[in-house]
Amino acid sequence: MSSAPEDTGDDVFDQFLSQRGHETEPVRWERNYNKKQCPECSGLHDLSASECSVCGWSP
Ligand SMILES: [Zn+2]
Structure with a gap:
């Protein structure tokens, strides 16, 4: 079952990417x-x- 660690790594990486992607510009x-x-x-x-x-805007 050598694919399990790779899948876990992909999940973490995908989460990382999607979290970054969800950020509004x-x-x-x-x-x-x-x-x-x-x-x-x-x-x-x-x-x-x-x-x-x-107007009270802040970054
Ligand atoms: Zn302003």
């Missing part, structure tokens, strides 16, 4: 010169901003 700050730009409202913020102070 990463939404990040747009970069506008040396500012962060909110993808939701296009508001500009300092690079240190962690969330949009205009």
